[in-house]
Amino acid sequence: MWCLCEKCEVLSMGALKKENYKIVRAHYKCIRCGECILNCPTSVWTRDSKKYHILAIMGSTGKKNPRLAEDFLLWSCEESIIKIIINTYKYVIEYIDLNALGGKEHMDYIVDRTGFMEFKKWDLDGVELDDIAKVSENIYWSGIRY
Ligand code: SF4
Numbered sequence: 001m002w003c004l005c006e007k008c009e010v011l012s013m014g015a016l017k018k019e020n021y022k023i024v025r026a027h028y029k030c031i032r033c034g035e036c037i038l039n040c041p042t043s044v045w046t047r048d049s050k051k052y053h054i055l056a057i058m059g060s061t062g063k064k065n066p067r068l069a070e071d072f073l074l075w076s077c078e079e080s081i082i083k084i085i086i087n088t089y090k091y092v093i094e095y096i097d098l099n100a101l102g103g104k105e106h107m108d109y110i111v112d113r114t115g116f117m118e119f120k121k122w123d124l125d126g127v128e129l130d131d132i133a134k135v136s137e138n139i140y141w142s143g144i145r146y
Contacts (some may be wrong), residue, residue, distance in 0.1 A: 052132070053081050058108040058141060067108055067141055072123075074134040078130045083127045091122035107139065 004023055005016040014028035016036060019141040025036075034053065036047045059069025073084070088107075095110050095118075111119045116139050124135065 004040060004045070008036050011035045052076060052077065052130075054104075055081060055084065058111060058139070060091065060106050060108050070136070070141065071137045072136050073129075075130065075132045077130055077133075080127050080129055080133070084123050087125055087127070090120060091117045094116060094122070110136045112141075 003018075004065050005018060008014060008016040012033050012035050013031055014027045015026045015031075018024070018027070034047070037047055040046075053073075054071060055073040055076060056069035057072040060066060060067045073080075076084075092107065092110060095114050096115070097105050097110075100109070120135070129135070
């Protein structure tokens with residue numbers, strides 16, 4: 001039988017290791033793929049019966065300046081995520097620079113210009129989060145900025 005650590009190593013990120021006969025997860029490595037839960041031989045690791053979502057934002061592709069998305073919101077209900085997406089469109093309509101990049105300014109550039117706090121204010125407007133939800137205080141993106 002596979003150990004969960006091996007499953008994570010082979011199928012995912014190698015985020016699990018054994019310490020004193022317990023399995024410990026390195027949170028910075030875990031991508032929350034759920035393979036460990038699906039493969040737990042004793043079903044010790046399970047999913048909550050309620051669905052929660054994680055919202056990672058501002059990832060972008062590109063040859064010059066790809067940027068990894070960062071966690072913005074942890075453990076949110078679906079209703080809140082939908083409201084945040086609608087709010088994001090409102091924010092973009094307010095702030096997009098139609099003269100930049102041929103009218104195709106990326107979200108991360110817009111947030112760079114307005115600042116994360118302004119983005120956060122717009123995105124969370126009227127959103128009631130569950131008690132369990134966690135919002136990032138601030139996000140500092142690494143990489144080249146234009
Ligand atoms: S959810 Fe995290 S710990 Fe579990 S298999 Fe995926 S990467 Fe590994």
